[in-house]
Amino acid sequence: MKKHLLTFLLVSLTGMLVAQPVLQWKYATRGRVYAKPLIHENRLYIGSLDSVFYALDKSTGSKIWEFQSDGAIGSSASISGKLVLFGSADGNLYALDTNSGQPVWVFSSGGEKIKDIWDYYLSSPVVSNGVVYWGSGDGHLYAIDADNGKLKWKYKTGGIVHADPLVTDSVVYIGSFDGIFYALSADKGEEIWKFRTVGDAYFPDGEIQKGAIIDKEVIYFGSRDYNIYALDAKTGRGRWNMKEYGSWIIATPLSWKGNLYFGTSDTHRFYCLRKSDGRIIWSIPLNMRVYGSAAAHEDIIWFGCFNGKLYGVNYATGKILYEFATDGCKTNYSSVYQENNEFRSNFELYGKDYLESEKKIHSLGSILSTPVIENDRIYFGSSDGKVYALKLK
Template sequence: MILRFLLAFFVLINFPILSQNKSIWTFKTNNRVYSSPVIENNRIYIGSGDHYLYAINKNTGNLVWKYKTKGAVHSTPFISNNLICFSSADGNLYGVNKNNGNLVWKFESKGEKMYDLWDYYLSSPTGNTETVYWGCADGNLYAIENKTGKLQWKFKTNGVVHASPVLYKEQVYIGSFDGYVYALGKDNGQLLWKFKTVGDEYFPNGEIQKGLLVKDDVVYFGSRDYNMYAINSKTGTLLWNLKEKSGWIIAIPTEHKGTLYFGTSDAHLFYAVDKKTGIVKWTAPLQMRVYGSGVVHNNTIYFGSFDGKIIGLNCDTGERNYEFQTESSKKNYSLMYNEKGHFKKGFELYGDDFEATEKLIHSLGSILSTPIIENNRIYFGSSDGTIYTVKL
């Protein structure tokens, strides 16, 4: 991830000291957790890099059941009736009984792969009671019969599809690493329109990595070309785009009362943007990347960061009013940061050994998971392999 501007890394950032609530419970898996939790009734469903999908009692943190695949489960599960669907790095989409974890069906793609070192997520399925839609690294968007796991139709893009599809009205929308957003008929996969990102000098494909938000007939999404886009969902016509100077926009934006909220990658900023015009309302400085989406609760937007923190910002002002730090972050923070929250002298975020640096970052318990809030509790996963439940 070569940067055009590094200024954001070297700005001295002073944050207020905030009180931190303790975890109500934690559940330990055996690998990194990038999956986002889904809650239904008294259970949390979430995947892990240890190849398992877990069903956990949301009140106690006790294991209810787990299902093992042959690859990392870095997708967010989708629930329809008694079925829970999720994808694995083994290239399969699984449908299991949500009550007992027994396999109902398995759909095999042409195979999974990572696009690059920063391609952390798999496509997360979505759908309705009849059909499950799912993207894969083989370039296809698949429509699969919910009850049987049989293929209904597929649509081929020209890139890895790790973005999650969105079902909206009669269309299904998908982004691809080829830099296109595709609008397809949900019943037959017929192409209705496609939109190409503008690209950038360093990232000319304008890859779409994680997903889209579709609301009020507008498709919102970020790209590796540093842009946030708004396009008409019916025609694919560009409404506006906002160019970020120095960072990918991976996170799917969160909409609340006419404002889009999203974090950036290398700019280390969090944005509040008018959803109709793309005009920036405020930005807030961060100390690390944000790939996951935020969730709004009591006029605060909560989101996870690669530095192992859940951060809460006032929706109106961007003022930081909440912070939770993982135990891994507390333990290893001084490996990267000095006492002022600045990168330590000699630390290079993009030096000669990218893999070693990413490993060091993940030692902080990076939070790529999008949190979920229920009954004044926030649930999320971390790259330290832990699933957290914290009282707000």
């Protein structure tokens, strides 16, 4: 076993002893943190549902500056030169000076819209060749000049666009809540092809909530119609799909060593599939949802769960090797779960009081944030309002 720095051993969901990474620092915001951290040079950039965008020292967690927007920030950030960009629930895309945290330009969409209480994320801007691509709840994908914030083109879909764009040199790909995955020319926004998800009796639209990845001319993404899809990037034709009966697949999959890794919503599982044909290599049971994407470090796949725990599993077997509990999880886990890690008898996830149940779940310090790994440290946000930095070695 590698010489990871550990504080102590604890018992995982499987009943096996697992190791816990060392906490390096944590920073408390005033709202839930769903965004993926952005590491750039010596800083960590991240937004919170408190409507504030933060620049932190990545080594210490000390605040360098903060910027107050007019809406909750469920968007991850991107860098373009000396600008850091992010979207807000106020319908704006902000470009801030990385040194001062002051706005250089602000682009306003037609306004944000949320599908339901499980529509947690906003589209994150992606910068390519001096152009910012960004989706909005108004149903558009926007292409914006990164230098001055002026609109270059926009494309209207038939639904909310909260997925992150996927951009190659000449094509931008985007999924929408209309259940269609689009391929557009990056320079003009002209349609190249589109693919409609299969849909399900309960979710006929097959909404696409999060972003896609591309690997060797194949695109992979999940949908609310219970499917994960593999498409030919050139033609948009389906290669294969895997249906997880009874569960949305929200998380953008991770491609690693020939396989795909992702978690599910309502079946509470984490999967490893073979990329070439979608064959299941392994899956492990959890006791809550996974919406954030996974990250890989050597032979370990790291991902967060709504139960407030960050897991590190062996990429080949799925064996849980590491586990870290957020502060919210440590404080409130027993209010939702019994000692056997099953729901308490008085807790009903989707009952008549589902709104209250969702609040209770988030009190666990749910990890919807996709972790980022750099130099043997892993960074992520949590619903307990904190940003965490852990040492992996």
